[in-house]
């Protein structure tokens with residue numbers, strides 16, 4: 001396919017996503033199934049156009065004075081991908097599968113857009129109703145933080161130290177331009193490429209199949225380390241889901257001790273069994289909520305790790321469609337979930353043990369405010385400084401820029417090059 005056909009496909013897919021509210025991955029997959037002639041390069045280019053259009057949906061609408069999927073895709077190709085209106089017109093002319101050629105009005109809007117600088121929520125590509133929260137979190141840097149959340153994310157890998165080491169893996173992965181991560185000692189990064197470029201399929205690598213590494217954002221790796229999980233400890237991963245943090249905790253513990261991996265939704269736990277096997281982890285007991293309660297763990301855990309259900313505003317780079325789907329109702333539901341999870345999970349911490357609360361959100365309501373309210377409700381817990389723990393476990397690493405009075409930390413793409421992650425550490429008074 002040429003670029004004209006790819007533009008046409010991207011408009012079709014984005015229309016499906018926006019008018020029929022289809023999940024973007026599903027809409028892309030269905031398009032691929034009904035257009036079998038499209039090669040993998042075409043699918044990548046179409047996906048990149050759709051994802052980039054979603055990442056910059058608000059700023060494109062403001063700059064182009066149009067909300068249509070067609071203009072969002074044309075704007076992505078001409079402006080974000082820097083092909084210009086000439087490049088766009090050339091793509092129309094060179095391909096009989098191209099969409100309807102751009103009208104004069106469309107070309108003038110695209111030309112004028114180069115000089116239009118949106119402000120506030122639109123400049124930051126943040127939904128307008130969340131702009132106040134963004135400003136609360138970041139003040140003057142709110143626009144820059146929103147813009148960083150609208151960029152493409154790298155592929156981050158966590159070296160599984162139970163089976164491999166970073167030097168060895170970097171050699172094995174040199175053909176995909178993998179390099180050592182800047183912040184974590186066990187991280188490997190493949191930087192994002194622009195335009196229609198394809199990222200490597202790391203799950204096809206021998207090292208992935210053999211469990212030498214896991215796919216995990218560097219921010220997620222860093223907050224896992226703040227648990228300071230040690231060999232021989234008793235740990236409850238209370239919102240274990242697919243087990244990303246469980247695996248990181250097991251590696252920190254050198255496979256020694258016991259991790260109980262629990263999640264309220266048993267289906268979310270399903271992938272964990274294969275992942276544990278592949279990673280060679282044998283220190284984890286999966287606790288199925290349908291068949292077990294956690295009574296015997298009450299007051300007995302050295303560490304309870306809460307990777308809380310949240311709005312996921314910190315991972316908008318990877319899921320740009322979720323940014324525009326998020327509603328006030330969903331935020332208030334997640335806030336309720338977080339209160340329930342904190343109040344339930346804290347019962348399992350032994351006196352003197354630790355409670356770690358993590359979200360992949362940057363909103364103060366889900367982070368600082370949630371911990372302030374928890375500490376007010378539960379006087380037997382007190383805060384520890386996550387920043388001080390950061391300095392102990394990551395002595396070589398740059399420090400997070402956003403740290404609240406308690407020492408809770410917030411990582412962001414703009415400041416740390418990671419997804420957005422918040423972490424607070426507390427202890428049960430002995």
Ligand SMILES: C[S@@+](CC[C@H](N)C(=O)[O-])C[C@H]1O[C@@H](n2cnc3c(N)ncnc32)[C@H](O)[C@@H]1O
Pocket residue numbers: 238239240241242243244245246262263264265268307308309310337340341
């Ligand atoms: C952020 S996800 C966990 C991701 C996972 N830890 C990982 O690293 O792959 C949050 C999880 O919390 C779970 N959850 C929501 N409410 C819960 C509750 N009341 N008790 C326990 N888990 C809950 C959800 O099912 C979801 O799997």
